[in-house]
Amino acid sequence: MADLLRAMLCLFLLLALPAQAVEKQPPAPVRIGLTPVFLDDQAKFVNAWRAYLENRMQRPVIFVQRGSYREVVDMLREGKLDFAWLCGYPYVRNMEYFRLLAVPLYKGEPLYQSYIIVSTADKQTRSISDLRGKIFAFSDPDSNSGHLYPEYLLAKKGETSATYFTKTFYTWSHRKVVEAVASGLAQGGAVDGYVWDTLVFTHPELTGKTRIVAESPQFGHPPFVSNRAVSQQLFLDMQNALINMVHDPEGAPMLAILNLDGFVYGEPGLFDGIAEMSDFIEKRRDAAPKRR
């Protein structure tokens, strides 16, 4: 009899618990912007990652995906997002508005490269110098590896992509640059080296049709940044959630899927190389004679 009473009491308490939780005001969801760098077509993974972050931060998480970097940057600046996984180029241009949250570790370093790729059918091309008059694919106008770096290469030659190539177009995703070059739509393209390397494992049929003709120096890896309005507590929660992934039995496999070694705090100075290229182009642009 006493056992039964105890059991019923336990049951009652169990039923009462969630009711109490509902009464408490739920924390506002964390909104994280994702650029179509890499995760655009991995909804299943994005969902699992979201659940993981919700669990670690004990609050709801919303991933916001947009078609271009510009949209995500604007939303972050306008406070519509709390965090975003951006490219180094928009970060250095908006340093006054964004705080560096974490930088991914790739091959043990928070660094990556830009690749200039051509089709494997093209046996002649040795560098971007051989691509004059060709059709060239960029990933996103605000991408460092997919736009700024090749533009910088041309600027150093005193050229711009608009005149150097017959035609250029944006695919709005690194992976699609590889597709464009692999299919023959574009004769050359600029792509995130980390993305290309990862595609070698996941989509060898794509990368197998392309060939790297130039590798950039190392740049700071596309970082996670936050809106400056985000509370210090949330900033730290999110930072810890990311940085602790590597030690978490659930987080580590996710990093493996992302082909990353983890996240580190990172220094803004990591992106100085990108800032230099950006400045160089800006100055040249200003110095160039105005066209009528």
Added chain:
Amino acid sequence: MLHLKDVSLDYKIPLRVTALVIVTASVLASVLVYRSTEDLRQNLIASATRVGGLVADTLIEPILHDDVWRAFEVVNLPFRSPSLQATDQSAEYLLVLDRNNQIYVSNRPDLFPMMQHPAISDPALASYLTLHPQKWPEDLQVIDSPASNALFLLVPIKSDGIRIGTLIMNYSKTPFSARLRSLARDAILITLLVLTALLPLGVYWGRRMAEPLLQLSDAMNRIGPHLPEPEEIKLEESRDEIGMLAKSFKAMLGELKEKEQLQQQVITSDRLAALGRLAAGVAHEINNPLGGMLNAVSTFKRHGEQDPLTLKTLSILERGLLQIKETVAALLVEAKAQTRPFDLNDVADICTLVQPDTEKKHIDFTHEVDILEAQPISSTLVRQVIINLLLNAFQATQPHGHVRLRIFRDSEHLFIDVINDGSHIPQDKVSYLFEPFTSLREEGNGLGLWVIYQIVQQLGGLITVQSEPDHTQFTVQLPLDKTHEQTIATHPLPD
């Protein structure tokens, strides 16, 4: 040279049925194949038109914004869908031309690089692209040239009524013709299957149809100088036209047969009648001088003494003359004047009279008499007929054989059957059986049946003979005198 019309129905009808089946099956199969391929083509064009319209609409914005990548993704869309790829209705390539007919984008950049003239890559396009794009028809065009192995769809891409580009969809006809071939192969296979099932049936039906006609034709061929026996003619009984024809033919054959018999009888009786008249005439002519001669011989013998030689000669002469007289008398059968009616006593007399003959040959003689009272017919003549027939029968019968006498009547006739199981009369002898001096035996004078025939004729009756091995039957049918019968009935004659 053998003409089809000369071929036997036995082959002609099955051949025609076969031809009909083959023609029907072939026509049906070709129509079905034609319909299917036409449907296939229409389906292809309809689906291509739908896809083309959709793709062209979707392309408007990427082209306006010069978004090459999106345009590329759009033209690749019909190829990415696995459901479309699985069918043979997916296009070979999609090509988007800009205002100047340069390639804007295509789903096969390796074949159709951007900003080239498409005819460089596919010369088949050159003929369609000679006109300036602004002068092209406003609507979607389907170009299905029999010479080309491809079907082209030219879909204008228009924004605000202005043509900003053209979508070209190329569908290879190879899977199409492969489909046509497989369809045709299936159709031929099914047709052959149907034919193997239908042809034997057709041949069987054809033969079934031809068979009665062939039987009829065979039966007709057998009508020659001699009519075939009805049992020899095999004709199928049915109620259709052929069956009716067979029935009419049988009826006609029966009538012919009857007529032939009648004719034969008429000929026989005419001949016998002529013979009778001749015999009677001759007998009269002979009887007159014969009587005189016999009288002279008799007178000569009575008067005067003759030497023995003369007497012997006269006797020889007289015997000869008497023999002539007997013979002539036998030839000249004359129904005697009315005698008493025939009754059961006559039958008993006949049995008694023939007894010595039956005993001599140990013949089993039986008689069935189905009359009770006196019959209005001359007993003398009937007795003579029966005795003559019986004696003939005994002659024909082997020792220990059987002879049967039947006497019966209907309302108008008296029937006499004499049946024996002796040697039968050959068919060729039957016609001459009743003529005088026609003897079946060595010792007979051949006048017995002649006498019977003459008597029967004079009584207005009929005599027939049926002879088969072990069964020879003479049937005499004699008309009864009705007026006389009444007399008998009212005043029975004293026995």
